[in-house]
Amino acid sequence: MSLDRLPTPCPVIDLDVLERNLARMALRAQAAGVALRPHAKTHKTLQIARRQLAEGAVGLTVAKTGEAEVYAAAGFDDLFIAYPVVGLGKPERLLAVARRARLAVGVDSVEGARALGAPFAAAGMHLRVRIEIDCGQHRTGVLPEDAAALARQVAPLPGLELEGVFTHGGHAYGCTTDAAREERAREEATRVAQAADAIRAAGLPCPVVSLGSTPTAATAMAGVGITEVRPGNYVFHDATQVALGSCGLEDCALTVLATIVSVPAADRAVLDAGSKALAADVRRPTPDGHGIVVGTSSRLTSLSEEHGVVSVAAGDSFHVGQRVRVIPNHACVVSNLHDVLYAVRRGEVEEGWPVAARGRVE
Ligand SMILES: Cc1ncc(COP(=O)(O)O)c(C=O)c1O
Incomplete structure (x- = not known):
């Protein structure tokens, strides 16, 4: 038609442009030697998610429990909810998702983490958790210097397995020059790596060091110690990305x-x-x-x-x-x-x- x-x-998606965007980010991640775990919040479709995996993504990032449920039900078997999941019924729903997919979830408080672990402990399972680090956006997450203290409290909680740290350089959306955006990207990488080092120095595991936004991804993923990048908007881009100079x-x-x-x-x-x-x-x-x-x-x-x-x-x-x-x-x-x-x-x-x-x- x-x-x-x-x-x-x-809404209309230009397939030639989409395919170019998917391939470009996949190549960048490959060249930087980091895993690509795109944020599916941008498209929320199964079809684009499948294309992302076909291009080499290790799994998907989502923001909400409900989104994880949709992707797990469709057979996506490696999901990270980059959000501090808290709330009535959520831990039990995560348990159901974790029976179908390898699941990791963000935490930034000991109360939140404890509640998530409870049904997993009762089921004899472990939920992978990643501590959220505030790299300057000042939304959720703990400061890098507080990461080890939270990790010490979270790691021994029943039903949980500490998998690493993650951050999102969302404050780069306020940058009016390329130089400022790249500086934010470098900060994003340095701060999340600093948190990971502190956790390891406390004798705890921190295999995953994850970051990313579309405006910072290219620079931040090249940072020392980074293992994973999570851009979302790059599949489509928009007037904001054009104004930022990221496309x-x-x-x-x-x-x-x-x-x-x-x-x-x-x-x-x-x-x-x-x-x-x-x-x-x-x-x-x-x-x-x-x-x-x-x-x-x-x-x-x-x-x-x-x-x-x-x-x-x-x-x-x-x-x-x-x-x-x-x-x-x-x-x-x-x-x-x-x-x-x-x-x-x-x-x-x-x-x-x-x-x-x-x-x-x-
Ligand atoms: C925690 C988190 N990770 C990754 C992303 C992806 O960022 P972007 O849409 O700039 O690519 C977002 C976007 O809001 C996010 O909130």
């Missing part, structure tokens, strides 16, 4: 296909894609509209739920019924808004990929 026949708004426009694999439904003034055209199709995330590192209208100089200046308002630039013109493609500010959120991603090569729709782990936020 031709792309021209798809109903809008809908070019030609590397953006996901666009939202939309139709102009109104041209109420010469300087204004309106798309059928609003925040429910494009997500309302602001572009980083500097806010600038709601995405790139491909092949034009016009800016998508405001969104309401079902409307995307384009400020028409001099030299551009739009007509009712015209179809356009928009590179969103944040591709990971867009896939979570749609049931199906349409895989397209040179204008022809080859497949529709269900967003299998969509909405598994629990």
